[in-house]
Amino acid sequence: xxxxxxxxxxxxxxxxxxxxxxxxxxxxxxxxxxxxDDVGGTWYWxxxxxxxxxxxxxxxxxxxSEELEQEWEWTERxxxxxxxxxxxxxxxxxxxxxxxxxxxxRVTEAVFDEAxxxxxVRTDRGDDVSAQFLVMATGCLSSANLPNIDGIGDFRGLVLxxxxxxxxxxxxxxxxxxxxxxxxxxxxxxxVIAEVAADLTVFQRTASYTVPAWNRALTPEEVAEIxxxxxxxxxxxxxxPGALGSRxxxxxxxxxxxxxxxxxxxxxxxxxxxxxxxxxxxKDTSTDxxxxxxxxxxxxxxxxxxxxxxxxxxxxxxxxxISCKRICLDTNYYETFNRPNVHxxxxxxxxxxxxxxxxxxxxxxAYELDVIVFATGFDAMTGSLTRIxxxxxxxxxxxxxxxxxxxxxxxxxxxGFPNLFTLTGxxxxxxxxxxxxxxxxxxxxxxxxxxxxxxxxxxxxEATEGAAEDWVAHVNEVAGRTLYPSCNSWYxxxxxxxxxxxxxxxxGFPAYVERCDDVAARGYEGFVLAS
Ligand code: FAD
Ligand code: NAP
Numbered sequence: 001x002x003x004x005x006x007x008x009x010x011x012x013x014x015x016x017x018x019x020x021x022x023x024x025x026x027x028x029x030x031x032x033x034x035x036x037d038d039v040g041g042t043w044y045w046x047x048x049x050x051x052x053x054x055x056x057x058x059x060x061x062x063x064x065s066e067e068l069e070q071e072w073e074w075t076e077r078x079x080x081x082x083x084x085x086x087x088x089x090x091x092x093x094x095x096x097x098x099x100x101x102x103x104x105x106r107v108t109e110a111v112f113d114e115a116x117x118x119x120x121v122r123t124d125r126g127d128d129v130s131a132q133f134l135v136m137a138t139g140c141l142s143s144a145n146l147p148n149i150d151g152i153g154d155f156r157g158l159v160l161x162x163x164x165x166x167x168x169x170x171x172x173x174x175x176x177x178x179x180x181x182x183x184x185x186x187x188x189x190x191x192v193i194a195e196v197a198a199d200l201t202v203f204q205r206t207a208s209y210t211v212p213a214w215n216r217a218l219t220p221e222e223v224a225e226i227x228x229x230x231x232x233x234x235x236x237x238x239x240x241p242g243a244l245g246s247r248x249x250x251x252x253x254x255x256x257x258x259x260x261x262x263x264x265x266x267x268x269x270x271x272x273x274x275x276x277x278x279x280x281x282x283k284d285t286s287t288d289x290x291x292x293x294x295x296x297x298x299x300x301x302x303x304x305x306x307x308x309x310x311x312x313x314x315x316x317x318x319x320x321x322i323s324c325k326r327i328c329l330d331t332n333y334y335e336t337f338n339r340p341n342v343h344x345x346x347x348x349x350x351x352x353x354x355x356x357x358x359x360x361x362x363x364x365x366a367y368e369l370d371v372i373v374f375a376t377g378f379d380a381m382t383g384s385l386t387r388i389x390x391x392x393x394x395x396x397x398x399x400x401x402x403x404x405x406x407x408x409x410x411x412x413x414x415x416g417f418p419n420l421f422t423l424t425g426x427x428x429x430x431x432x433x434x435x436x437x438x439x440x441x442x443x444x445x446x447x448x449x450x451x452x453x454x455x456x457x458x459x460x461x462e463a464t465e466g467a468a469e470d471w472v473a474h475v476n477e478v479a480g481r482t483l484y485p486s487c488n489s490w491y492x493x494x495x496x497x498x499x500x501x502x503x504x505x506x507x508g509f510p511a512y513v514e515r516c517d518d519v520a521a522r523g524y525e526g527f528v529l530a531s
Contacts, residue, residue, distance in 0.1 A: 005029045005131040007450075008121045010107045010388070012097075013041020014088060015423040015439035016137030018064065021095045022447045023135075032101040032137075033123055039092045039101065041139050043085040047165040048373070049172075050188035051081035052215070054275065054329040055244050055434045058226050060084075062091065062436055063234040070227055078215045078275075078329070102127065109389045110134055112418060117459045117530075119419065132459070133450060136385055136422045137439075140431050140505075143383030145376050145496060147180075150354040157358075158371045162189060163378060172197050175370040178360050180352065182208050186375035187328040191336040193373070200342045201367050203352060203360065206488070207318040209299050210328035214274035234437075242429075243437035243509050248277040255282035255291035267298040275329050279322075286323045286482050286507075296322040306334040315346050320487035326431070380490040381426040381504040382406050392417035405493075405502030409463035409471045409526055410516055412442065418462035418530075421446045426504035427475050431491070433509045445516050449524065458529040467526030472502075479503040 236246035411428025
């Protein structure tokens with residue numbers, strides 16, 4: 001029998017969890033489907049050694065409940081994966097979310113029934129439900145990318161992906177480990193693995209910029225100070241680019257209008273604070289090539305200071321613009337390459353040729369390994385959405401609709417797919433913002449929209465083709481004013497062979513929120529509402 005619901009939410013990461021809480025609070029019948037066997041999303045799947053947030057814990061957390069933020073105690077400046085998962089499990093229990101989440105259940109198909117104006121959703125466990133609204137909380141970074149390398153199935157050792165790390169303890173001591181990739185995940189994992197493995201070989205295709213996190217325990221005094229005005233901190237953050245960092249603030253000066261000494265001093269100050277404070281050193285780091293060069297050169301100088309072997313330092317020095325790929329935060333990353341058991345292999349020109357039964361062949365050299373860790377990222381932003389067989393009006397599939405890149409309005413709504421919402425979808429600030437804030441803003445907007453439809457007697461809402469076309473042009477125009485699209489990044493889909501290259505997230509956090517609010521205030525301008 002088909003189960004009748006108001007809303008189906010796909011995914012029980014931090015977005016889907018808040019969606020359930022908010023929609024249920026509005027009196028809607030909601031069910032969440034989740035592939036994993038618990039809540040947490042990113043923090044459920046990414047259990048690799050060293051995994052932790054890169055937005056500070058006190059900011060990387062929900063702001064919707066004052067009681068929750070007062071009762072929860074973060075122990076570190078950047079919480080580790082176990083602590084964040086524990087927080088999300090606490091939230092699920094505290095707000096009684098578990099009873100409406102169906103775990104170990106993957107949504108495979110979603111078809112819009114035009115006559116009934118409802119979504120019919122099916123899962124790999126045989127669920128068959130009908131709902132007025134379908135909310136995709138499937139995550140921007142949840143579709144793990146395991147590269148299709150020759151011979152990968154022949155390896156006799158252990159193959160791991162950082163984004164699908166096993167729950168059981170993986171004993172890497174006394175092993176020869178190979179890590180493929182040097183993005184954020186690898187940069188967190190490598191220093192920790194290096195301490196236990198007998199030998200670690202890092203296969204680097206592109207060097208990354210990384211800034212020290214200077215992670216440390218939070219003192220009771222600073223926690224008390226934050227809690228004394230937590231909502232104030234949240235409000236200040238919501239007014240910041242990226243919805244974070246109001247405590248160290250962004251410098252409004254240009255890197256070009258200061259003396260060399262002043263510039264160096266500002267970079268040093270920000271390096272000492274650590275994390276994203278470095279990106280906020282000057283207002284034009286992400287827009288002006290010369291300003292960007294100064295920041296990049298500063299990091300390259302740091303690498304040369306830290307890494308003893310000049311050839312290794314040179315290889316570790318990125319050449320692309322800083323921030324065109326997401327900047328990484330680390331604990332002793334560059335220092336790790338001074339260890340005798342760590343070796344860096346440059347695969348920028350050869351790639352990995354093949355995997356054999358006993359290791360990896362790259363640059364015509366065979367590396368004998370017991371474990372291969374693929375830290376090779378995700379089919380970002382669209383991967384988890386297009387893996388679902390979603391069909392809108394006239395049976396059009398989302399995959400086909402997005403073959404030339406994601407087309408939607410506000411990053412939330414796709415023409416031809418009425419009553420379907422994509423939380424932190426491509427075309428919204430999403431991964432260029434603190435993702436708790438981005439998800440909360442989207443959920444609140446969608447909840448308000450559903451309430452509007454009900455009170456006004458509308459059954460469907462759908463973005464117009466024109467609004468979506470204009471929106472895609474807007475995202476490209478805003479991104480084009482920055483240096484973000486200037487290198488091969490997952491923001492552009494460049495990490496996935498054959499994926500259309502389109503810059504997907506929208507740089508510009510607070511302005512985007514105003515735009516969403518404006519659209520709603522004008523009776524959902526750019527949408528067609530039908531009864
Ligand atoms: P997710 O947490 O990805 O949850 C999506 C869920 O949907 C998953 O559990 C998945 O199993 C489920 N799902 C997908 N498809 C289906 C389907 N078809 N059927 C059923 N279930 C499905 N962002 C920050 O702002 N700050 C950080 O410090 C930060 N650190 C990060 C660290 C790592 C290692 C990674 C990978 C990402 C990080 N991010 C960070 C981005 C991070 O993804 C978000 O912050 C946030 O966790 C995303 O939450 P979400 O609910 O939107 O998606
Ligand atoms: P990523 O940034 O996409 O990095 C993947 C790495 O693997 C890159 O170095 C890439 O090289 C390499 N690679 C990919 N395919 C390869 C192949 N076929 N052969 C060899 N090398 C290959 O993925 P990620 O490190 O998992 O991070 C993804 C995002 O998740 C981050 O940008 C960030 O937003 C988030 N994250 C955050 C944190 C945090 O600090 N809190 C931690 C982890 C992840 P190229 O650069 O050449 O493509």
